[in-house]
Amino acid sequence: MSAKASMKKQSRSKDEERTESPSEETPATTSGPQNHIYVGKKPVMSYAMSALIQLSQVGEVNIKARGMAISRAVDVAEIVTKRLGNGTFFVKNINISTEQVKSTETGEMRNVSSIEISVGK
Amino acid sequence: MSAKASMKKQSRSKDEERTESPSEETPATTSGPQNHIYVGKKPVMSYAMSALIQLSQVGEVNIKARGMAISRAVDVAEIVTKRLGNGTFFVKNINISTEQVKSTETGEMRNVSSIEISVGK
Numbered sequence: 001m002s003a004k005a006s007m008k009k010q011s012r013s014k015d016e017e018r019t020e021s022p023s024e025e026t027p028a029t030t031s032g033p034q035n036h037i038y039v040g041k042k043p044v045m046s047y048a049m050s051a052l053i054q055l056s057q058v059g060e061v062n063i064k065a066r067g068m069a070i071s072r073a074v075d076v077a078e079i080v081t082k083r084l085g086n087g088t089f090f091v092k093n094i095n096i097s098t099e100q101v102k103s104t105e106t107g108e109m110r111n112v113s114s115i116e117i118s119v120g121k
Numbered sequence: 122m123s124a125k126a127s128m129k130k131q132s133r134s135k136d137e138e139r140t141e142s143p144s145e146e147t148p149a150t151t152s153g154p155q156n157h158i159y160v161g162k163k164p165v166m167s168y169a170m171s172a173l174i175q176l177s178q179v180g181e182v183n184i185k186a187r188g189m190a191i192s193r194a195v196d197v198a199e200i201v202t203k204r205l206g207n208g209t210f211f212v213k214n215i216n217i218s219t220e221q222v223k224s225t226e227t228g229e230m231r232n233v234s235s236i237e238i239s240v241g242k
Contacts, residue, residue: 070192074234078219083232094215096238098199111204113195117217 034058039065039073047072048079051119055080055089060120066099070115077117093118155179160186160194168193169200172240176201176210181241187220191236198238214239 035058039047047063054061061080065073081089095116100109156179158172168184175182182201186194202210216237221230 068189068192070195071189071234074191074217074236077217078232078234082219091217094217096195096198096212096215098203111199113192113199115195 035060036062036064037076039063039069039076041069044072044075044079047076048084051076051080052084055085055119055121060092060118063117063119064114066101066114067112070113073115073117077119080119089119089121091117092120156182158182158184158197160184160190160197162190162193165193165196165200168197169205172197172201173205176206176240176242181213181239184238184240185235187222187235188233191234194236194238198240201240210240210242212238213241 035054037047037051037054051061051063063073063076077091081087081091097114097116098111099114101112102108103110156175158168158175160168172182172184184194184197198212202208202212218235218237219232220235222233223229224231
């Protein structure tokens with residue numbers, strides 16, 4: 001479990017989306033489920049592979065993204081459900097919301113859309 | 122029904138990501154439900170305004186987008202439900218799917234993710 005958590009942390013490292021809330025970066029300390037994939041600027045397939053690994057271990061995964069990465073998160077969900085996984089997994093729920101993000105340049109708060117796609121069996 | 126189908130076909134013609142379907146601009150002519158907004162590369166607010174007009178007339182709108190425009194479609198839905206409309210409208214349903222699009226350069230078919238967000242009262 002800890003190995004998995006540290007892997008996740010690493011995969012989320014730098015280039016997620018520029019800014020991401022720091023609270024999400026340290027899920028290892030909490031006891032909650034670790035089935036989140038944060039989609040950023042890496043190639044789609046690297047997220048799809050992470051998602052498949054999570055799915056095979058936990059049976060469910062939440063694919064999350066903000067801003068411009070939202071379309072890539074949809075790609076990941078579509079690849080996992082349609083192209084990989086042999087029809088085992090389905091999109092179970094999709095939520096969109098707005099998050100407040102502090103701009104690194106101006107320091108102002110701005111609104112960024114986010115998506116959370118639940119994929120499971 | 123046939124009017125709707127032909128409209129849909131037409132609107133999906135080239136690539137919404139760049140160009141916007143001309144059919145949306147003249148919704149008055151056809152008889153089917155015209156509550157679709159195809160999100161492309163225009164500023165977000167222009168789609169949000171179109172969506173609000175549709176909502177005030179029909180009470181429901183489907184916000185659609187493909188590829189990179191997906192994140193903008195989420196922005197439109199969030200603006201309409203959270204910032205404009207005074208809390209009258211809500212996201213009712215979200216669907217993601219994959220569409221086959223013929224590349225204009227190579228002529229090959231490629232997969233493009235798409236989203237459809239239903240917003241209503």
